[in-house]
Amino acid sequence: MFSAFSIIRAADLKAVPWKNGGGATREIAASPQGAAFDAFDWRVSVADVSQAGAFSVFEGIDRVLTLIEGAEMVLIDSAGPRHVLARWDSLAFAGEASITAELPHGPTRDFNLMLRRDRVSGSVVVRREAEQLKVAQGSVVLVCALGEFAVNDERLFQGDALVFFEAGGSASLNVEPISKGAVLIDARIVSKETRT
Missing domain, CATH: 2.60.120.10 (Jelly Rolls)
Structure with a gap:
């Protein structure tokens, strides 16, 4: 978890x-x-x-x-x-x-x-739909860039962020737009030392 x-x-x-x-x-x-x-x-x-x-x-x-x-x-x-x-x-x-x-x-x-560069790698995905995000390792930063999003039991308004530092094991995040046209920025970071 x-x-x-x-x-x-x-x-x-x-x-x-x-x-x-x-x-x-x-x-x-x-x-x-x-x-x-x-x-x-x-x-x-x-x-x-x-x-x-x-x-x-x-x-x-x-x-x-x-x-x-x-x-x-x-x-x-x-x-x-x-x-x-x-x-x-x-x-x-x-x-x-x-x-x-x-x-x-x-x-x-x-x-x-x-x-x-010598320590971590990462990526950014723009999300607009309700979906279940799989996370196996590393850190996750979710930023509500427009409108309002629900992430599990949390509510993110425009400009708010939810940050996980160093997830371990497998977990899921349920994300869902609450307002029409809402946009979530999904940034993932993985240590190059622990990546398999």
């Missing part, structure tokens, strides 16, 4: 301005819990992007970014690729990449999964 889980309410997330002033970030969870920014194995956050500009560089970190508010974000890699993200699209990229964001339709909000 799972070890203890945490419910994190949107109202309790503290906004921290970026160094360049281009937005603000709210950390949802990190492991080890309370780890400094240069010492986490993984980190999940939501960022408000208020203006175009360069992404911070994170050596040794793999990133998955999912656009959760706003019509569009364009990510331009200095190496050449250009990625146009519509709402609910995700993009995985290396933290060392030189990425610049453009906001053709104004400010956006994105969900960020950051993974220290």
Whole structure:
């Protein structure tokens, strides 16, 4: 079964301005819990992007970014690729990449999964339907990005998160949208040491 889980309410997330002033970030969870920014194995956050500009560089970190508010974000890699993200699209990229964001339709909000490459791997899935999620190992972060979702006996409102640290054994999560059009972000993290 799972070890203890945490419910994190949107109202309790503290906004921290970026160094360049281009937005603000709210950390949802990190492991080890309370780890400094240069010492986490993984980190999940939501960022408000208020203006175009360069992404911070994170050596040794793999990133998955999912656009959760706003019509569009364009990510331009200095190496050449250009990625146009519509709402609910995700993009995985290396933290060392030189990425610049453009906001053709104004400010956006994105969900960020950051993974220290030599320690963990992870993935993000956008869910809209009622289903039973199987979890065998690792950590799980579920964020209600739109509307309202039920997760087992818990109710998540927009911006709320449910976090399991290091699930052991097999377990199931029953997720169900409570409001029409609700969206749940499902982030999974697995240690590379324990993965079989």
